[in-house]
Amino acid sequence: MSLKCQKDSYLKEFQTRVKSCTPAKKTLLVEGKKTSVEGYNIILEDSILFPEGGGQPDDRGTINDIPVLSISRSGEDAVHFTKTEISVGSEVTLQLDWDRRxxxxxxxxxxxxxxxxxxxxxxxxxxxxxxxxxxxxxxxxxxxxxxxxxxxxxxxxxxxxxxxxxxxxxxxxxxxxxxxxxxxxxxxxxxxxxxxxxxxxxxxxxxxxxxxxxxxxxxxxxxxxxxxxxxxxxxxxxxxxxxxxxxxxxxNTYSREKTLTGVLKGPGEKHCELAEKAVKSFKTLQKTCTTQSREIATLEAQLYKQAQDKDTVFVKHRKDGDNDYVTVLIAELADENLPKLVTTGDDKDGGMFVLAGPQILIQELGPKICEVFHGKGAPSKGLFRGKAPKPESQRGKAESLLREYVANQDQRQGENGQGDSSRQS
Missing domain, CATH: 3.30.980.10 (Threonyl-trna Synthetase; Chain A, domain 2)
Structure with missing residues (x-):
């Protein structure tokens, strides 16, 4: 047989009877995720709801106001999957989602x-x-x-x-x-x-x-x-x-073009040309910023080295810092025994943190610093790197944790007569 929807594709409502209703489980997309859903497979005497086939997706609609979540074909029958059981032999009314169809x-x-x-x-x-x-x-x-x-x-x-x-x-x-x-x-x-x-x-x-x-x-x-x-x-x-x-x-195209006209300051026919110029300008500016960021990192490292009364730890936050900035800064500081905590970004868009220093410090303190930032991170190439959702508001706690750790280490080493002269220089 052919289904009613295949004989008349314009029917939006239809009355029929339930031939069978059996418990079933089906994998469906729920809010973009594949989810296993328990329900019932319902076969009707006929249907205006099209089952998936021939390259065309299945319809949506209702049976007695019960949403039909998917429709598949089994032989000559359309199998309607719902979350609600419907009695076999009962008369039902089908409503079609006409816009989709x-x-x-x-x-x-x-x-x-x-x-x-x-x-x-x-x-x-x-x-x-x-x-x-x-x-x-x-x-x-x-x-x-x-x-x-x-x-x-x-x-x-x-x-x-x-x-x-x-x-x-x-x-x-x-x-x-x-x-x-x-x-x-x-x-x-x-x-x-x-x-x-x-x-x-x-x-x-x-x-x-x-x-x-x-x-x-x-x-x-x-x-x-x-x-x-x-x-x-x-x-x-x-x-x-x-x-x-x-x-x-x-x-949608007109809406995007209207927005781009305001952003690019030019009519639609010049959008490609203007966008190309904007991209080139951005890349040039990006290179300049990268160069300046590296120069700033070098200068900050030199300032620390030249300071007469050096801090026992190096702590720095730069809102507009990036990976290049952090890499250059740590490399310029050079001293592997110097505890370092560098953070970038802000609380609105998030940022990153990097902990550097002796391996024992990275192993013992890295996970704790990561926990303070409520972030995700791991040891990598002698450092502990991680993401920080709110680096500005949490960096104070992280710094206190680092200083407390270093102070305790110095105290223990002092008691053992093994003061670390590298941090006193």
Missing amino acids: FEFMQQHTAQHLITAMADHKFGFQTTSWDIGTDIVTIELDTPSITTEQLRNIEDSANESLRNNVSVGPSFYQDKDDPELKKFRGLGLPDDHVGVVRVLTIEGIDNALCCGTHVSNLSHIQAIKILGAEKGKKSKMNLLFLAGVRLLRYSA
Whole structure:
């Protein structure tokens, strides 16, 4: 059998009965993470909710106001996964998430049309397609495609939209019917049972397809081919948008262009030129800042070395410091026995800390300093490096911990008659 959604893709509400309801567990994306969810697999006598297949994602909707979280195909049946059990034999009402469905209908029918145009005009056959989450991709079996060819396909497709060409399915009872060999398609799934559905775009294309489609090309509204890029194995990926996706993309593009006009201080047609200049200026400035940061680190190390009354520890915080600054500063200080604590960044954006000195200090104090900063870090190349979410507000505690540790070490060494002269110089 064919599902109700495959016979009439425009039905938004439907009444049917529950054939079966069995406990099940399914892995779903919940807030962007794969999560194992317990629920029920529900099979109905018929359904207006499309199960994933033919490159088209599954629908969303409700059964008696119970959200359907996913829909898969099992033989001729659509399996609806919900968190709530529904009694077998009960009559239920299905409600379709129409916005999601119509968007997929527009993209799917547009794909059929573009595929047909690419094949008829240039012999480029479609080997796969991806409806994606934004831009739709059609993989064409050709190593290259020109801008002129893309424009030709787009113009022909949009002309068909303006001509109000009808679109509709037909059904064949036998999957071995020789008539099916005349139609375009990537073949039937190995587990296919029941009737075979053929989608016809009148006078343009006939193709095997199980998905949902618009009933007239004019319902697609418009098609825009964005371009093409190299794919795998000498193939090209054609990128396009249609209907509501195209409208949304246009609105977002205008919003970005308007923002960039203010940032770059120039009109849209000059954005690329202005952005390139801005990037070059930024790189030049970045090099200058890096050079100055290294010079500052060198000067700070020299100031410490030249001080008449040196501190027994070296502690420094620089808000705009980076890895280069820290590396140069520690290298210029040179003395491996000198305890050093260097921090960078601020409490708003976070920063880093580096603890240097004798290995015993790094081993014993490094994890404790890291804990004070509520950060993550580890020993690396004779140092203890870590991230500090709030370096400014915590560095005082870290410094106190370092000074207390050094004082205790000096006291113990003094008691043993082994004062460390290196820190007295």
